[in-house]
Amino acid sequence: MTDKQVNKAMTLPLPPEKIIQDYRLAYKSRQVSLTGRREVMSGKAKFGIFGDGKEVAQVALADAVQKGDFRSGYYRDQTLMFATGELTIPEFFAQLYAHADVEADPASGGRAMNAHFGTRSLDPGGGWKKLTEKFNSSSDISPTGAQMPRLVGLAYASKLYRQLEALHSDTQFSNNGNEIAFGTIGNATTAEGVFWEAINAIGVLQAPAVISIWDDEYGISVHNEHQMVKEDISELLSGFRRHPGKTNGFDIYRVRGWDYPALVETYQNVAETVRNEHVPAIVHVVELTQPQGHSTSGSHERYKTKERLDWEQEHDCLRKFREWIISEGIASAEEMKRMEDEDRALVESFRKQAWEAYARPIMKERKQLAEMVDRLAEGASHRDEVLKLKNRLLNNPAMLRRDHMAAAREILMLVKGDLHPAKQSLIQWKQDQQRLGEELYGSYLYSQSSHSAQNLKETQPVYSEKSPTVYGFEVLNACFDRALGRDPRVIAFGEDVGRLGDVNQGFKGLQAKYGELRVSDTGIRESTIIGQAIGMALRGLRPIAEIQYLDYLLYAIQIMSDDLATLHWRSHGGQKAPVIVRTRGHRLEGIWHSGSLMAGIIHLVRGMHVLVPRNMTQAAGFYNSLLQSDDPALVVEVLNSYRIHEKLPDNVGEFTVPLGVPEVIRPGKHITLVTYGACCRICMDASEQLSKVGIDPEVIDVQSLLPFDLHSAILESLKKTSRIAFVDEDVPGGTTAYMLQEVLEKQGGYTWLDSAPITIPGKPHRPAYGSDGDYWSKPNVEEIFEKVYDLMHEANPAKYPVFYR
Numbered sequence: 001m002t003d004k005q006v007n008k009a010m011t012l013p014l015p016p017e018k019i020i021q022d023y024r025l026a027y028k029s030r031q032v033s034l035t036g037r038r039e040v041m042s043g044k045a046k047f048g049i050f051g052d053g054k055e056v057a058q059v060a061l062a063d064a065v066q067k068g069d070f071r072s073g074y075y076r077d078q079t080l081m082f083a084t085g086e087l088t089i090p091e092f093f094a095q096l097y098a099h100a101d102v103e104a105d106p107a108s109g110g111r112a113m114n115a116h117f118g119t120r121s122l123d124p125g126g127g128w129k130k131l132t133e134k135f136n137s138s139s140d141i142s143p144t145g146a147q148m149p150r151l152v153g154l155a156y157a158s159k160l161y162r163q164l165e166a167l168h169s170d171t172q173f174s175n176n177g178n179e180i181a182f183g184t185i186g187n188a189t190t191a192e193g194v195f196w197e198a199i200n201a202i203g204v205l206q207a208p209a210v211i212s213i214w215d216d217e218y219g220i221s222v223h224n225e226h227q228m229v230k231e232d233i234s235e236l237l238s239g240f241r242r243h244p245g246k247t248n249g250f251d252i253y254r255v256r257g258w259d260y261p262a263l264v265e266t267y268q269n270v271a272e273t274v275r276n277e278h279v280p281a282i283v284h285v286v287e288l289t290q291p292q293g294h295s296t297s298g299s300h301e302r303y304k305t306k307e308r309l310d311w312e313q314e315h316d317c318l319r320k321f322r323e324w325i326i327s328e329g330i331a332s333a334e335e336m337k338r339m340e341d342e343d344r345a346l347v348e349s350f351r352k353q354a355w356e357a358y359a360r361p362i363m364k365e366r367k368q369l370a371e372m373v374d375r376l377a378e379g380a381s382h383r384d385e386v387l388k389l390k391n392r393l394l395n396n397p398a399m400l401r402r403d404h405m406a407a408a409r410e411i412l413m414l415v416k417g418d419l420h421p422a423k424q425s426l427i428q429w430k431q432d433q434q435r436l437g438e439e440l441y442g443s444y445l446y447s448q449s450s451h452s453a454q455n456l457k458e459t460q461p462v463y464s465e466k467s468p469t470v471y472g473f474e475v476l477n478a479c480f481d482r483a484l485g486r487d488p489r490v491i492a493f494g495e496d497v498g499r500l501g502d503v504n505q506g507f508k509g510l511q512a513k514y515g516e517l518r519v520s521d522t523g524i525r526e527s528t529i530i531g532q533a534i535g536m537a538l539r540g541l542r543p544i545a546e547i548q549y550l551d552y553l554l555y556a557i558q559i560m561s562d563d564l565a566t567l568h569w570r571s572h573g574g575q576k577a578p579v580i581v582r583t584r585g586h587r588l589e590g591i592w593h594s595g596s597l598m599a600g601i602i603h604l605v606r607g608m609h610v611l612v613p614r615n616m617t618q619a620a621g622f623y624n625s626l627l628q629s630d631d632p633a634l635v636v637e638v639l640n641s642y643r644i645h646e647k648l649p650d651n652v653g654e655f656t657v658p659l660g661v662p663e664v665i666r667p668g669k670h671i672t673l674v675t676y677g678a679c680c681r682i683c684m685d686a687s688e689q690l691s692k693v694g695i696d697p698e699v700i701d702v703q704s705l706l707p708f709d710l711h712s713a714i715l716e717s718l719k720k721t722s723r724i725a726f727v728d729e730d731v732p733g734g735t736t737a738y739m740l741q742e743v744l745e746k747q748g749g750y751t752w753l754d755s756a757p758i759t760i761p762g763k764p765h766r767p768a769y770g771s772d773g774d775y776w777s778k779p780n781v782e783e784i785f786e787k788v789y790d791l792m793h794e795a796n797p798a799k800y801p802v803f804y805r
């Protein structure tokens with residue numbers, strides 16, 4: 001270096017080589033966007049969304065990132081991902097092509113739309129990797145703003161790792177809580193409620209998050225004037241600003257997205273404070289552009305004025321970065337051009353490589369199929385048509401396996417009358433392809449690791465003469481006490497969970513015993529309670545997140561459904577969040593205090609377990625099972641059981657209740673009553689009444705809706721009784737219909753029926769208030785009695801004459 005260059009370097013934000021490296025990365029990223037769009041336009045990929053216009057801010061951000069840090073962001077972050085080394089260009093293209101191979105697309109194995117990033121936290125066996133050895137990205141999802149709830153937990157985990165001494169030895173997930181959680185979000189998305197809920201939660205928790213808002217003034221076509229008051233998000237957020245020594249809150253920065261030196265300086269300062277002091281920060285990056293428009297679905301010329309488009313060209317971050325590099329004498333225009341030519345060619349070669357890797361196995365399968373069809377065509381009754389179909393397939397430019405399936409089916413139809421040995425090979429091949437497709441797209445909905453809850457060995461509760469009889473809530477309390485004592489990673493939180501020990505005292509006294517970080521109160525913020533749990537679980541903790549009542553789960557159901565339930569599946573087994581969501585429901589009285597929205601829930605959270613214990617001993621057994629396994633789950637406790645007496649098992653911290661195993665709680669022979677939760681008691685009472693008129697029902701407590709009766713125990717009961725009724729508090733066609741489908745269709749129960757199967761659900765309206773409102777809203781003893789009696793009357797009118805109408 002000459003003296004002049006040395007002086008120059010001293011005023012630069014980073015060494016010249018690093019600046020050039022940043023530029024080249026940003027440039028390559030831009031080429032990826034341009035090339036990606038072309039791939040969609042030429043039909044090779046279905047849809048494309050890219051991070052063009054946001055490159056420079058992201059290389060600056062990446063310069064502040066350290067190993068162990070986490071990202072929770074959205075589809076504009078390709079440059080950040082490239083810059084951290086956790087995404088390669090071929091991987092980006094592989095996802096664009098929907099390459100269903102986890103080696104090619106490690107984020108999702110071809111399951112997610114392009115630009116949905118994520119790193120792999122798990123080894124192939126489902127065990128944790130050492131997350132402190134790499135930069136981590138939680139798996140992206142498409143609903144705008146849905147990255148924010150989990151950011152709460154990703155950041156808060158650092159605080160726990162720093163402040164809880166028992167976690168200090170654990171360097172797999174954290175080095176004393178030094179990690180930052182980096183959130184990214186688009187300007188327009190800050191209009192989402194969940195953004196504000198998360199900002200408030202992060203501020204209250206003082207969790208070390210850095211939230212970058214990429215502001216290009218638009219959300220697709222809608223300008224900031226329709227998105228937020230004053231059209232200025234950092235101005236709006238200024239009330240969240242902290243006043244050191246006086247108030248908590250955020251450090252808030254505003255920086256222009258094309259100003260590389262300012263961006264580098266900002267992110268370096270921000271990261272240092274956030275990392276060391278555990279104070280959250282917001283970086284509002286303004287004057288960003290979107291050169292290719294929102295996505296491949298439309299063109300921004302339709303809604304941006306000519307002035308705006310001209311301004312965007314002038315303020316393109318890459319152009320400005322380039323001009324600055326030249327003006328600072330870091331590189332000449334010729335040198336820049338040479339590097340750009342090289343990088344453009346490199347991106348093109350990566351694109352080609354990714355396309356060939358995507359097409360290769362499909363072409364191979366196509367060839368296999370064609371050869372098989374050639375053999376089959378010889379002597380086939382419809383030889384010409386068969387060969388025509390084969391040629392159509394070979395000339396099909398689309399590289400899709402579904403076309404193979406359709407062709408194989410059509411060919412098999414043509415030769416269905418032929419006796420040809422090659423026919424069986426084709427059938428076999430088609431079946432193998434079917435299985436391959438199911439594996440490629442359907443695996444990992446639940447844990448496939450050795451910790452899967454479904455593989456857990458049952459440990460029975462043990463009772464002795466000394467076992468005391470206690471209130472239901474005390475059984476839970478003892479179970480949670482053991483769990484917190486056993487494992488420092490278990491963290492419980494929710495509304496009124498801390499000081500009060502929850503509204504029904506399951507955690508009574510446990511905050512005093514284990515401290516405010518282990519058992520804590522949260523604000524009233526259901527969506528981010530779940531998000532907090534997801535983020536914490538992604539970082540190796542074992543959260544028990546409480547939603548105070550089942551009815552209020554709806555505020556959280558979007559995050560449970562979109563994020564938590566899909567996580568393991570959408571990351572192709574690359575990430576897991578073993579969150580336990582605890583709530584209570586059924587049988588209180590009132591429209592929003594007695595809900596049993598189970599069908600809504602079970603259909604939205606496939607990927608989670610949903611357990612409905614009838615009493616607190618069963619609940620404790622489920623909690624013990626879940627804490628030993630690695631799937632997320634929802635446990636719905638029965639509200640009116642907290643004050644009912646139960647015997648406390650001597651091994652309350654160890655016994656387990658297996659998932660997917662129903663329990664016969666009343667043996668009988670005339671009809672099988674299938675139910676769960678609070679309805680167990682009602683079915684038992686109705687059965688006592690029925691026994692007085694000579695009807696002996698068998699009552700089965702399903703207790704686990706997801707998974708449902710893994711070993712077909714209900715079918716065994718039905719074989720004996722040949723009649724069946726499904727009872728619950730949900731709406732007609734809700735969970736009773738789900739159970740009916742499970743037993744009659746999946747287990748094949750229909751062949752054992754001597755009477756029509758019936759459902760006895762609640763009414764279609766919400767439950768009215770008061771005991772009479774409840775009586776006429778949900779199934780009651782009299783109703784169950786009469787519906788079952790009617791069924792028996794229909795089968796044998798002489799023996800069971802109707803006496804009540």
Ligand SMILES: Cc1ncc(C[n+]2csc(CCOP(=O)(O)OP(=O)(O)O)c2C)c(N)n1
Nearest residue numbers: 076142143144185186187188189218219220
């Ligand atoms: C909950 C939800 N609503 C709507 C959409 C459709 N959508 C996708 S991106 C987008 C605009 C987002 O704008 P912004 O937050 O400014 O981010 P940008 O794309 O401009 O980076 C919309 C409305 C969505 N994905 N999710």
